[in-house]
Amino acid sequence: xxxxxxxxxxxxxxxxxxxxxxxxxxxxxxxxxxxxxxxxxxxxxxxxxxxxxxxxxxxxxxxxxxxxxxxxxxxxxxxxxxxxxxxxxxxxxxxxxxxxxxxxxxxxxxxxxxxxxxxxxxxxxxxxxxxxxxxxxxxxxxxxxxxxxxxxxxxxxxxxxxxxxxxxxxxxxxxxxxxxxxxxxxxxxxxxxxxxxxxxxxxxxxxxxxxxxxxxxxxxxxxxxxxxxxxxxxxxxxxxxxxxxxxxxxxxxxxxxxxxxxxxxxxxxxxxxxxxxxxxxxxxxxxxxxxxxxxxxxxxxxxxxxxxxxxxxxxxxxxxxxxxxxxxxxxxxxxxxxxxxxxxxxxxxxxxxxxxxxxxxxxxxxxxxxxxxxxxxxxxxxxxxxxxxxxxxxxxxxxxxxxxxxxxxxxxxxxxxxxxxxxxxxxxxxxxxxx
Amino acid sequence: xxxxxxxxxxxxxxxxxxxxxxxxxxxxxxxxxxxxxxxxxxxxxxxxxxxxxxxxxxxxxxxxxxxxxxxxxxxxxxxxxxxxxxxxxxxxxxxxxxxxxxxxxxxxxxxxxxxxxxxxxxxxxxxxxxxxxxxxxxxxxxxxxxxxxxxxxxxxxxxxxxxxxxxxxxxxxxxxxxxxxxxxxxxxxxxxxxxxxxxxxxxxxxxxxxxxxxxxxxxxxxxxxxxxxxxxxxxxxxxxxxxxxxxxxxxxxxxxxxxxxxxxxxxxxxxxxxxxxxxxxxxxxxxxxxxxxxxxxxxxxxxxxxxxxxxxxxxx
Numbered sequence: 001x002x003x004x005x006x007x008x009x010x011x012x013x014x015x016x017x018x019x020x021x022x023x024x025x026x027x028x029x030x031x032x033x034x035x036x037x038x039x040x041x042x043x044x045x046x047x048x049x050x051x052x053x054x055x056x057x058x059x060x061x062x063x064x065x066x067x068x069x070x071x072x073x074x075x076x077x078x079x080x081x082x083x084x085x086x087x088x089x090x091x092x093x094x095x096x097x098x099x100x101x102x103x104x105x106x107x108x109x110x111x112x113x114x115x116x117x118x119x120x121x122x123x124x125x126x127x128x129x130x131x132x133x134x135x136x137x138x139x140x141x142x143x144x145x146x147x148x149x150x151x152x153x154x155x156x157x158x159x160x161x162x163x164x165x166x167x168x169x170x171x172x173x174x175x176x177x178x179x180x181x182x183x184x185x186x187x188x189x190x191x192x193x194x195x196x197x198x199x200x201x202x203x204x205x206x207x208x209x210x211x212x213x214x215x216x217x218x219x220x221x222x223x224x225x226x227x228x229x230x231x232x233x234x235x236x237x238x239x240x241x242x243x244x245x246x247x248x249x250x251x252x253x254x255x256x257x258x259x260x261x262x263x264x265x266x267x268x269x270x271x272x273x274x275x276x277x278x279x280x281x282x283x284x285x286x287x288x289x290x291x292x293x294x295x296x297x298x299x300x301x302x303x304x305x306x307x308x309x310x311x312x313x314x315x316x317x318x319x320x321x322x323x324x325x326x327x328x329x330x331x332x333x334x335x336x337x338x339x340x341x342x343x344x345x346x347x348x349x350x351x352x353x354x355x356x357x358x359x360x361x362x363x364x365x366x367x368x369x370x371x372x373x374x375x376x377x378x379x380x381x382x383x384x385x386x387x388x389x390x391x392x393x394x395x396x397x398x399x400x401x402x403x404x405x406x407x408x409x410x411x412x413x414x415x416x417x418x419x420x421x422x423x424x425x426x427x428x429x430x431x432x433x434x435x
Numbered sequence: 436x437x438x439x440x441x442x443x444x445x446x447x448x449x450x451x452x453x454x455x456x457x458x459x460x461x462x463x464x465x466x467x468x469x470x471x472x473x474x475x476x477x478x479x480x481x482x483x484x485x486x487x488x489x490x491x492x493x494x495x496x497x498x499x500x501x502x503x504x505x506x507x508x509x510x511x512x513x514x515x516x517x518x519x520x521x522x523x524x525x526x527x528x529x530x531x532x533x534x535x536x537x538x539x540x541x542x543x544x545x546x547x548x549x550x551x552x553x554x555x556x557x558x559x560x561x562x563x564x565x566x567x568x569x570x571x572x573x574x575x576x577x578x579x580x581x582x583x584x585x586x587x588x589x590x591x592x593x594x595x596x597x598x599x600x601x602x603x604x605x606x607x608x609x610x611x612x613x614x615x616x617x618x619x620x621x622x623x624x625x626x627x628x629x630x631x632x633x634x635x636x637x638x639x640x641x642x643x644x645x646x647x648x649x650x651x652x653x654x655x656x657x658x659x660x661x662x663x664x665x666x667x668x669x670x671x672x673x674x675x676x677x678x679x680x681x682x683x684x685x686x687x688x689x690x691x692x693x694x695x696x697x698x699x700x701x702x703x704x705x706x707x708x709x710x711x712x713x714x715x716x717x718x719x720x721x722x723x724x725x726x727x728x729x730x731x732x733x734x735x736x737x738x739x740x741x742x743x744x745x746x747x748x749x750x751x
Binding site (some may be wrong): 200201202203204205206207208209211213277278280319322323324325326327 | 520521522540541542543544545547548562563564565566603606609632633634635637
């Protein structure tokens with residue numbers, strides 16, 4: 001891909017880490033992959049190959065998703081790096097962190113480089129591979145962090161599995177500390193969730209489905225907070241789902257521990273009651289929880305206890321989801337609906353939603369040298385333009401993902417991406433992917 | 436009624452309708468030739484993904500007495516073992532022209548999933564720990580008819596029914612609690628905390644951990660099967676201790692009222708939940724449950740498949 005495209009974005013309200021909360025009306029000229037000029041709305045800009053209209057829109061740094069399953073290599077029937085990248089670009093993301101539970105797992109330089117290069121080939125957003133905490137995500141031996149760090153990896157996780165062994169987790173935190181990388185934990189004590197299908201609570205008891213108790217997440221959150229205190233290491237908590245988890249993180253952060261956390265849109269928009277339909281699209285790990293947990297996540301996002309909104313985009317081909325609930329794999333799509341759900345369901349200002357979807361996750365991912373940047377002259381041109389109040393209806397058949405397992409089919413949401421500029425290229429224009 | 440998937444979906448009105456129809460079917464079953472042409476030309480397929488003897492045979496007997504054509508699909512001999520998916524299996528069998536599927540599966544919710552993939556009626560013959568509605572209907576029918584009551588929305592009013600054992604993993608318990616309480620009975624669950632489901636506090640029942648305290652003042656003692664495989668899950672220390680606390684032995688049997696009915700959905704674990712020989716108990720209706728099962732399942736098939744009452748030839 002060349003960097004010759006020039007783009008003007010006119011008529012929008014600019015919001016970035018340096019503007020005030022209301023943003024300001026500004027027009028932008030992009031050339032050679034960078035922001036070349038920012039002027040007050042209506043002032044002259046150099047002519048450009050592409051004029052992008054941003055009337056009624058917010059112009060912000062590109063969104064960053066800390067938590068995406070792209071299924072390549074190994075599960076290309078459900079998603080490829082190209083189709084996942086397209087869904088990401090349409091959702092306004094210019095960088096996505098690819099979880100390492102591929103087949104083979106992302107625990108060696110060669111797999112990590114393959115994932116990165118497939119992302120570059122697709123050219124729709126930056127695909128940032130995460131590495132494994134343990135070899136093969138098996139929870140038995142440390143992955144080679146330095147080798148992976150050399151290959152550009154900054155975030156390490158066994159996502160899909162929690163690291164069960166407290167000794168191994170302690171050593172991982174100690175070892176990672178020297179390398180200035182972040183470990184990201186999927187908090188689940190697996191002895192407490194064997195065979196689990198949904199949140200353990202009233203609904204699960206009624207439906208006769210095996211339960212995934214909140215305590216299984218909270219015990220590991222608690223353990224890891226204490227291990228961070230002990231080791232001076234750094235941890236990021238993936239997809240927090242319970243009220244107590246949020247409370248523990250709030251207290252630990254107040255004590256100054258190096259902890260960050262994310263929440264997924266489905267955990268703050270859907271509850272375990274959804275499973276009354278027995279539709280496997282609502283099976284996800286950790287599971288959908290209760291109204292109290294939903295409120296706690298919203299409050300945690302609002303007060304900054306939870307730093308980032310991350311989708312846990314988890315595509316699964318129809319034939320995999322069309323199985324009995326105990327056999328269907330957990331997970332749901334998220335990339336194309338995350339921004340709209342955050343804008344529609346949270347009481348936060350647009351500015352705070354953008355912080356949680358762009359510059360804060362960029363920092364956690366260790367890519368804040370190129371994503372979540374201010375929109376200023378000389379900065380890399382990774383930019384999202386969206387109408388925050390445009391209503392649209394989610395349709396599982398019109399998504400870019402290879403899979404259709406969105407739990408929001410038919411739901412009316414507000415907030416729609418109009419343009420996405422990645423590395424100075426208009427990869428989404430007027431809501432249409434250009435590649 | 437298009438499907439029978441749960442007691443909840445059936446509702447009080449539906450339960451009473453099935454109980455009334457069951458009385459008709461019981462009359463049919465008392466004739467020298469217990470067979471009517473109500474469902475002639477209709478095909479009923481038993482789709483059993485989990486082992487069952489009594490329920491499958493009971494349904495097939497019921498279908499045959501209504502002159503339906505019956506087919507059995509059992510997993511051990513089917514292409515499910517060749518990796519065919521549930522959806523493909525159901526779509527394939529449906530394509531042969533099936534009026535109703537009678538489905539049993541080890542996972543909760545299967546009847547709801549299947550009804551997305553076929554136009555045929557779905558009758559739930561047991562899904563996971565969730566529901567076994569025909570068991571609840573035949574149990575309700577058994578209590579009602581044994582006590583000389585007639586079908587109505589309050590036909591179990593004033594009765595105190597204890598359900599004893601592994602409620603957590605029991606579809607029978609879930610269905611029966613719904614059916615018994617819907618018709619006015621007072622239900623008490625008797626089990627150790629480990630064998631009660633999460634959220635049981637929200638059920639319309641009393642809870643007790645002592646069978647001795649409960650047994651003397653119940654009208655119906657409903658014993659659940661204690662599965663041996665639960666022993667590996669740290670739910671109770673061992674079967675002996677379970678039996679000691681929750682089994683019906685000779686001593687406890689003497690605490691029962693003379694009029695109390697003793698029920699069990701089968702198959703019984705003798706020496707575990709049933710230590711005393713139930714045949715020696717005056718209120719034993721366990722074989723009557725099985726007999727009533729045929730009449731109740733005839734009623735369900737007839738109701739779901741929309742036969743006309745004239746074709747049953749029953750005297751009203």
